[in-house]
Amino acid sequence: MLTARAFDTKVSALYKAGKIFGGVFLGRGHEAISACSAVFLTKGQDVYNPFIREQAGRCAWGDSVLESARCYFGSREGLMRGRDGNVHWGNPQEGVPAPISHLGAMASVVAGMMLAKRLRGEQGCVGVACAGDGTTSVGALHEAANFIAVQQLPVVMLITNNRYAYSTPNAQEFAAELTERGRGYGYEVHRCDGTDFFATLQTMQTAVAAARAGKPQWVVADTLRLCGHGEHDDASYIPAELKAQYADRDPLDVARRQLIDAGWLTEEEHLIWEAECRDEVQRCVAQAQKEAGPDPAAEDWSAVSWRP
Amino acid sequence: MAVTYIDAIHQALAELLAEDDAVFLMGEDIGGSFGGAFKATKGLAEKFPGRVINTPISEDAIVGAGIGAALAGMKPILEMQFADFGTLGQNQMANNAGAHFYRTGVPVNVTLRMPCGGTPGGGPFHSQSLEALFAHYPGLHVFTPATVADAYFMLKEAVRIPDPVVFMEHKFLYRWLKADTWQEENPLPVGKARIARVGKHATVVAFSAMVPEALKAAELLAQQGYDIEVIDLRSVKPLDYDTVLASLSRTARLLVVSEDFPYGGVAAEVVATVASMGLHLLDAPPLRLTSHDSPIPYHPDLWREHRPSADSIAAAAKYLISY
Secondary structure, three states: OHHHHHHHHHHHHHHHOOOOOOOOOOOOOOHHHHHHHHOOOOOOOOEEEOOOOOHHHHHHHOOOHHHHHHHHHOOOOOOOOOOOOOOOOOEHHHOEOOOOOOOOHHHHHHHHHHHHHHHOOOOOOOEEEEEEOHHHHOHHHHHHHHHHHHHOOOEEEEEEEOOEEOOEEHHHOOOOOHHHHHHHHOOEEEEEEOOOHHHHHHHHHHHHHHHHOOOOEEEEEEOOOOOOOOOOOOOOOOOHHHHHHOOOOOHHHHHHHHHHHOOOOOHHHHHHHHHHHHHHHHHHHHHHHHOOOOOHHHOOOOOOOOOO | OOEEHHHHHHHHHHHHHHHOOOEEEEEOOOOOOOOOOOOOOOOHHHHOOOOEEEOOOOHHHHHHHHHHHHHOOOEEEEEOOOHHHHHHHHHHHHHHHHHHHHHHOOOOOOEEEEEEOOOOOOOOOOOOOOHHHHHOOOOOEEEOOOOHHHHHHHHHHHHHOOOOEEEEEEHHHHHHOEEOOOOOOOOOOOOOOEEEEOOOOEEEEEOOOHHHHHHHHHHHHHOOOOOEEEEEOOEEEOOOHHHHHHHHHHHOOEEEEOOOOOOOOHHHHHHHHHHHHHHHHOOOOOEEEOOOOOOOOOOHHHHHHHOOOHHHHHHHHHHHHHO
16 A cells, blocks of 8 residues: 555656656555455456556456556566557456446456356456446446356455545435445445445455455445646645545554554554565666667557467 | 358357357357247257356446457457447457557457348347448458358457457347358458359449348349449458459459448448559449448338438449440
């Protein structure tokens, strides 16, 4: 969570300095949910489908922020080699499909990956498909949700409700509770306060274990996006009163307090962690920035692997 | 015993399932004993338990799940009940499967079977030919078999090729087109067009169900002393321009026939490319003959007028020759 926040802060600054191509999408306010979305997964066995605000989850999954930095800078060393950018990176062979921009499209991809594992007789694996409140209005998500339930695939559908789909508030996106959508398709349903680190951790632990045991799970985690949709967006449409309600609910602050209250962390140790995370981010961003971008003259422009 | 185009597809599916554990089928109404809307998968669910998967009516999820399964090492063969409904799976096919290899370097081995094309009484939403719509997107191969042997051979190739393939199987040909066998001794590789009939006065380029129509038209014109060359493209992407241009160097006249709508279709693509690469070969303007730019009508009398037929192809070819 600390690494993700440090990375987001760094990328935001670089964006404002004009150093990033295209948009920048942060996970401020999402870190607890995001970290918990992947922390119970095992790379190489499970499947993880990060959404756009999932830097914390990518770290929890075990990927370095170096890959995220490479994607933003279009490094030729990166997985996407400048052919796709910002948060659109994945490593399908390790269990992370590369997301596309069309919301809801990746949930059925996760379903298919789990179906493949079932066909091969792989037991005990789980897939987590992350989506947002706005994505629950897209048909593709509903087709996938229903397919997963019908096939009883070991999938957790994690819906992060950050209150706004870009600028559109919940009330203009849906008229029923988001939990009811999952219940309607036959999922076991959970809801948690996504700013509460311990509660979210417990909810995801329960849901991931239940999905591993073979029952599809639907989790709604509530938070507020503590930034714009992208860094081009000042989020002026979020009322000041709502922002004020979340003033002391930044998930990083809540997590720090919870860990200190539990006696697992001291203020001093926390400061050391923060500094270490900042240093790691600094190192990775500096490396990605140094790496060469794609070479247009050497580009093969080939969209297929097979030719007659 | 004669075998049909759909027998060839069924045979290819059965062999693919038997030969490779990574192959499985997914689509609507294909599980159980039903065998799909056109019975292409009849008997396969019983023969290959667990590997012929029935789905809800969710074309986006069928293709999306196919992509996921392919990323996890499988070789799914997906069935759209009608090509017309392929538009509902098109986002996944185009933006997810099609874009994937370029973005990530990882090919997506999905085969999308699309029962396409018109039949009498099919109407606006069970008759369309969407080759151009899918071929438009980078990263997809689009196969359009016009013979029993190609229906068998090219479906097997579609699964062997690691990229996403849109396999356009024509519903009219399913039971109408017959041959002695689906086996061919030395099948032309995929990507090569076939000279279906040798001629010298004009070249008619066609694919899918327009190939038999073009051959009939050539017979009609032969009675009038004209010798028409007919090229079966076999795949519209990749498209074998070498064979087309070589033919034009002999005939100097081009008519492209497609059952699809005219705007931005495969016929337009072939005419545009020939005009830019081989204008010097031509003694007449390159022509195309397509369906009308209107939805496909229900009544068989309207439908026959809507799409190219042997008669309209013969008339267009005659105009071309007399130009």
